[in-house]
Amino acid sequence: MTSIRSRLAKGAALIAALAVVASCGLPRSGPNKQEIFAGSVMRDGDAFVLLVDDRVNLVAGVTPALGFSAGFQNASVLGSDTIRAGDTLGLTIWENVRDPLLVSQGQNATVLEEVQVDGAGFIFVPYAGRIRAAGNTPEAIRRIITEKLEEQTPDPQVQVRRLAGDGATVSIVGAVSGQGVYPIERPTRTLSAMLAAAGGVSVPPAIARVTVTRGDHVGEIWFEDLYDHPGHDIALRSGDRIFVEQDTRSFTALGATGSQSRLAFESQSISAIEAIAQVGGLNTNLADPTGVFVFRNEPEDIAEQLVGRDDLTGTQRVIYVLDLTEPNGMFMARDFAIRDGDTVYVTEAPYSQFNKTISAVFGTLGQANSAASLVQ
The missing domain is CATH 3.10.560.10 (Outer membrane lipoprotein wza domain like)
Structure with a gap:
C-alpha cells in the first residue's frame, strides 16, 4: 500500500514538474501556429491569414515588371553619320595641280587629323573657311568643302571621316x-x-x-x-x-529551418520551396511541415483581391499559410512567389516542445537526485 502511495506521489510530482516547466516557457525559435492565427483580423489581430491555394497564388504572384516605357x-x-558638336573629324584633301593650296610639294594629299567640331557646330578648313558641320553627314560636309575649294583650286578631291569624339x-x-x-x-x-x-x-x-x-x-x-x-x-x-x-532584393528566413538569416535573391524569381532550400531546408528535428508561413505587406489593391473586400485603406499585413503535408502542398509552395522583404517562418512541431519539456524535467530531476546523493 505504501509502495502504491509512493508511486502515485512520484507520478503527481512528475506531472507537477512538467506543468511547472511548461508554464515557465521553454526556449523556442518563435511563435507557434496558434499564436500566429491569433493575430488574424478574425480574432484579435490586424493581419489577414490566408491558406495558399491556386487563386491566392494567382493574385499574390503579381510582381512589378521591369521594362522601358x-x-x-x-x-x-x-544615324551613325550625323555630326554633332564635340565630334572629331578627319579630313584628307587631294589636289592635282603643280601649285596646290594645301598639299605640300612632292605629295599629292594633305591630311588634317582631329578637326574638332566646336560648341556652335562649326569647323575651320584652310582656304574653305568656317563650315557648318553639326547636323550634316560626312558626305554633306565633303560637298561643302569641295565647293569652297573649287573656287581656288581646280577639281579638289576631299574625304571626310567621323572619328570618335565627345559629341x-x-x-x-x-x-x-x-x-x-x-x-x-x-x-x-x-x-x-x-x-x-x-x-x-x-x-x-x-x-x-x-x-x-x-x-x-x-x-x-x-x-x-x-x-x-x-x-x-x-x-x-x-x-x-x-x-x-x-539585384538588391532579399528575404528573411526564421524558425525551424536549417539556418536563420537574411538572404539575397539568386535569380529573377524565387519560390517558397527554393527559399526554404536556400537555408538548408526544414530542420527535421524541429520543423512542423504544416506550419510554413510567409509574412508580407501587400498593397491595397492586391489585399482587396485576396480577401474579396473593397473597403481597405493602405498597405495591409498578410500572412500566407503553406501546409506541405497536403496532397498538393508541395506544388502550392513551388508556385508561391517570394517577394522582396518577405519573411519566411517555419513553426516548431508540438512534439519538439514536448521533447524539450521532458528533457528539461528529467534533466532537472537527475541533477536534483545527484545533488541529494552527494549530500547523503
Missing part, C-alpha cells in the same frame, strides 16, 4: 568591367552593344539590373531580358546615363 522603346536608332556620348557606371564615357558610334548605338563595349556586366547576369536615365525619365530592365526580348534593346541618345547593379 514607350518613349524609350520608340526612339529610333541614331554624342553616354556614361556607364556600376557593375561593368569598364566604367567610363563612351561615344555613340556605328557599333554602339543600342544598349546591349554599348554594355558589350564596356566589357559586359561584372555580376551574375541572372541578377544584373540595368537602369537608363534620360533627362527626367528613368527605365530599368533585367540584363538577360535585353537578349530574351530584343524590343527592350533600346536606341541610345547623347547624355544617357547607364547604371548596372546587382
Whole structure:
C-alpha cells in the first residue's frame, strides 16, 4: 500500500514538474501556429491569414515588371553619320595641280587629323573657311568643302571621316568591367552593344539590373531580358546615363529551418520551396511541415483581391499559410512567389516542445537526485 502511495506521489510530482516547466516557457525559435492565427483580423489581430491555394497564388504572384516605357522603346536608332558638336573629324584633301593650296610639294594629299567640331557646330578648313558641320553627314560636309575649294583650286578631291569624339556620348557606371564615357558610334548605338563595349556586366547576369536615365525619365530592365526580348534593346541618345547593379532584393528566413538569416535573391524569381532550400531546408528535428508561413505587406489593391473586400485603406499585413503535408502542398509552395522583404517562418512541431519539456524535467530531476546523493 505504501509502495502504491509512493508511486502515485512520484507520478503527481512528475506531472507537477512538467506543468511547472511548461508554464515557465521553454526556449523556442518563435511563435507557434496558434499564436500566429491569433493575430488574424478574425480574432484579435490586424493581419489577414490566408491558406495558399491556386487563386491566392494567382493574385499574390503579381510582381512589378521591369521594362522601358514607350518613349524609350520608340526612339529610333541614331544615324551613325550625323555630326554633332564635340565630334572629331578627319579630313584628307587631294589636289592635282603643280601649285596646290594645301598639299605640300612632292605629295599629292594633305591630311588634317582631329578637326574638332566646336560648341556652335562649326569647323575651320584652310582656304574653305568656317563650315557648318553639326547636323550634316560626312558626305554633306565633303560637298561643302569641295565647293569652297573649287573656287581656288581646280577639281579638289576631299574625304571626310567621323572619328570618335565627345559629341554624342553616354556614361556607364556600376557593375561593368569598364566604367567610363563612351561615344555613340556605328557599333554602339543600342544598349546591349554599348554594355558589350564596356566589357559586359561584372555580376551574375541572372541578377544584373540595368537602369537608363534620360533627362527626367528613368527605365530599368533585367540584363538577360535585353537578349530574351530584343524590343527592350533600346536606341541610345547623347547624355544617357547607364547604371548596372546587382539585384538588391532579399528575404528573411526564421524558425525551424536549417539556418536563420537574411538572404539575397539568386535569380529573377524565387519560390517558397527554393527559399526554404536556400537555408538548408526544414530542420527535421524541429520543423512542423504544416506550419510554413510567409509574412508580407501587400498593397491595397492586391489585399482587396485576396480577401474579396473593397473597403481597405493602405498597405495591409498578410500572412500566407503553406501546409506541405497536403496532397498538393508541395506544388502550392513551388508556385508561391517570394517577394522582396518577405519573411519566411517555419513553426516548431508540438512534439519538439514536448521533447524539450521532458528533457528539461528529467534533466532537472537527475541533477536534483545527484545533488541529494552527494549530500547523503
